[in-house]
Amino acid sequence: MHTKTLTQLAQGLQSGQFSSIELTKHFLDRIRKHSDLNAFITVTEELALQSALAADTRIANKQTQPLTGIPLAQKDIFCTLDVKTTCGSKMLDNFIAPYNATVVEKLNQAGAVMLGKLNMDEFAMGSSNETSYYGAVKNPWNTNTVPGGSSGGSGAAVAARLAPCATGTDTGGSIRQPAALCGITGLKPTYGRVSRYGMIAYASSLDQGGPMARSAEDAAILLQAMAGFDTKDSTSVDVPVPDYSAQLNNSLAGLKIGLPKEFFSEDLNSDMASTLQSAINEYRQLGAEIIEVSMPNLKLAIPSYYVIAPAECSANLSRFDGVRFGHRCESPVNLSDLYTRSRGEGFGKEVKRRILMGTYALSTGYYDAYYVKAQKIRRLISDDFKNALTQVDVIMGPVTPTTAFGIGEKIADPIEMYLSDIYTIAINLAGLPAISIPAGFINNLPVGLQIIGNYFTEEHLLNIAHQYQQVTDWHQQTPKGFE
Amino acid sequence: MSLSTNEVIQIAHLARLGIDPQDIDSYAKDLSGILDLMTQMSELKTSDVEPMAHPMDQVQRLRIDAVTESNNREKFMTIAPQVEDGLYLVPKVIE
Numbered sequence: 001m002h003t004k005t006l007t008q009l010a011q012g013l014q015s016g017q018f019s020s021i022e023l024t025k026h027f028l029d030r031i032r033k034h035s036d037l038n039a040f041i042t043v044t045e046e047l048a049l050q051s052a053l054a055a056d057t058r059i060a061n062k063q064t065q066p067l068t069g070i071p072l073a074q075k076d077i078f079c080t081l082d083v084k085t086t087c088g089s090k091m092l093d094n095f096i097a098p099y100n101a102t103v104v105e106k107l108n109q110a111g112a113v114m115l116g117k118l119n120m121d122e123f124a125m126g127s128s129n130e131t132s133y134y135g136a137v138k139n140p141w142n143t144n145t146v147p148g149g150s151s152g153g154s155g156a157a158v159a160a161r162l163a164p165c166a167t168g169t170d171t172g173g174s175i176r177q178p179a180a181l182c183g184i185t186g187l188k189p190t191y192g193r194v195s196r197y198g199m200i201a202y203a204s205s206l207d208q209g210g211p212m213a214r215s216a217e218d219a220a221i222l223l224q225a226m227a228g229f230d231t232k233d234s235t236s237v238d239v240p241v242p243d244y245s246a247q248l249n250n251s252l253a254g255l256k257i258g259l260p261k262e263f264f265s266e267d268l269n270s271d272m273a274s275t276l277q278s279a280i281n282e283y284r285q286l287g288a289e290i291i292e293v294s295m296p297n298l299k300l301a302i303p304s305y306y307v308i309a310p311a312e313c314s315a316n317l318s319r320f321d322g323v324r325f326g327h328r329c330e331s332p333v334n335l336s337d338l339y340t341r342s343r344g345e346g347f348g349k350e351v352k353r354r355i356l357m358g359t360y361a362l363s364t365g366y367y368d369a370y371y372v373k374a375q376k377i378r379r380l381i382s383d384d385f386k387n388a389l390t391q392v393d394v395i396m397g398p399v400t401p402t403t404a405f406g407i408g409e410k411i412a413d414p415i416e417m418y419l420s421d422i423y424t425i426a427i428n429l430a431g432l433p434a435i436s437i438p439a440g441f442i443n444n445l446p447v448g449l450q451i452i453g454n455y456f457t458e459e460h461l462l463n464i465a466h467q468y469q470q471v472t473d474w475h476q477q478t479p480k481g482f483e
Numbered sequence: 484m485s486l487s488t489n490e491v492i493q494i495a496h497l498a499r500l501g502i503d504p505q506d507i508d509s510y511a512k513d514l515s516g517i518l519d520l521m522t523q524m525s526e527l528k529t530s531d532v533e534p535m536a537h538p539m540d541q542v543q544r545l546r547i548d549a550v551t552e553s554n555n556r557e558k559f560m561t562i563a564p565q566v567e568d569g570l571y572l573v574p575k576v577i578e
Contacts, residue, residue: 094562096561096562098558098562191539192538192539205537205538234544235537235539235541297527299523300523300527303520303521303523303524307521314498318499323573324559324571325559325563327564332574334574334576335574337574338573338574339499340500345501347500352500352502353510353513353514355498355500356491356498356500356510356514357514359494360490360514363494370524373529375535375536376534376535377524377532379532379533379534379535380527414517415513415517415520429538430538431538431539
């Protein structure tokens with residue numbers, strides 16, 4: 001059952017080939033069997049079986065939606081009513097969310113069955129899942145390597161077939177990078193496409209939730225259920241949601257693909273470059289035209305992002321003060337001690353580093369030099385994309401500089417870790433949608449291809465990804481031991 | 484650009500963030516390294532560029548002034564570290 005697509009699962013459920021209870025138990029068994037991956041923080045077995053039972057009733061009454069009865073897992077950044085929601089942090093180790101995130105609410109309404117809450121970098125700050133309070137997640141392709149981050153649990157769980165699909169969030173690459181390193185399909189939608197309500201904030205002008213699945217076809221179904229305007233999110237955009245599955249089979253003849261020369265410079269390692277070139281040749285065969293474009297300001301994306309994201313983080317994370325929820329230190333002597341020690345004990349090292357960086361960038365005397373400067377560069381980067389997207393329909397490039405790196409390899413050097421986001425963060429600064437799809441292997445580790453589109457063209461990205469997946473089988477490869 | 488350990492202590496104070504004394508040197512080193520990365524930004528002239536705070540350049544949406552949320556006070560209080568008589572307890576502020 002774990003090898004089936006979402007469409008096949010829905011057909012199996014509706015034709016009575018298996019029940020949602022059977023399907024849910026099957027995945028719960030797999031989660032137990034592969035618990036050494038550490039992909040889950042919380043497995044909600046009892047709740048899952050209740051939801052599966054309710055879904056079976058809905059199916060019997062023929063009141064189904066595409067995800068009814070289908071198990072999936074939520075990144076532990078989404079608040080889930082009466083279920084522990086940790087955001088990968090000791091700060092929220094005792095936090096039982098008092099409400100559902102809109103994404104959770106929508107998936108529940110669709111009849112999806114939540115298997116549990118997925119491991120992640122603490123407060124989504126990390127590119128390897130190693131900053132989680134609950135420990136590193138192992139990449140199913142090679143358990144000595146990282147799954148990427150921050151949605152590392154989502155990447156590992158989908159790749160290992162512990163869940164048919166999962167939610168993720170992406171502030172600087174946190175859906176696309178783990179999707180690439182785990183050999184799955186991950187889509188970061190346009191900023192404002194998926195509600196951020198109940199999605200614990202890291203950097204509010206960059207955060208966006210999205211689907212992580214085994215194929216573009218499955219990602220389309222999951223995004224369909226997640227997307228839409230939400231009055232509870234003040235930055236949600238009121239644009240109609242198209243039918244994401246309807247355009248999957250459109251022809252790519254005449255598609256104009258831009259390759260930024262800055263993405264394919266000599267800095268890109270040769271194995272990665274040749275793997276991506278093969279993928280791009282495949283698109284040529286499908287009728288696409290390849291055009292070189294230039295985005296001169298891309299090189300400043302990392303410094304700009306690592307000012308803006310920590311600045312927003314330092315403001316957002318000030319809510320964790322040990323007063324109303326979350327960790328509180330023992331026997332505080334005064335209010336200042338309560339704040340300082342609760343935060344000091346509750347946050348891990350990378351989160352502290354970003355709070356310090358953000359606080360500094362926003363402090364008197366440095367605000368213009370760092371924060372305003374970074375925002376100006378954000379505008380230039382965004383304009384680079386706008387210009388490029390007037391010449392071409394989509395932009396393609398790498399997702400990551402390398403395949404999955406070793407657990408422990410980069411965690412001691414924050415800058416080294418930040419540089420692993422080099423191909424993904426500019427897209428968040430611009431707010432554009434982008435998808436990562438499996439495009440080959442180097443030494444048995446998956447490589448991702450990134451496809452970046454114009455605002456609110458997710459259906460087009462899914463179409464372009466799906467067409468590639470019709471003529472290649474990289475996305476169907478399963479890590480050894482998880483078949 | 485490098486940050487001294489005193490500056491790190493001052494920033495941590497502004498953020499009300501407890502940091503382990505033995506970690507201060509490593510924070511100073513890491514933050515100095517990150518700030519070096521930031522200095523690349525100054526290579527670019529940006530005096531005519533409008534800062535971009537948000538990808539959609541949206542205005543704040545308004546809503547009708549009506550009650551939309553139900554009162555969840557008791558539920559919220561159950562997850563608080565310390566409450567009494569419906570109030571959140573913190574150490575005494577005024578002697």
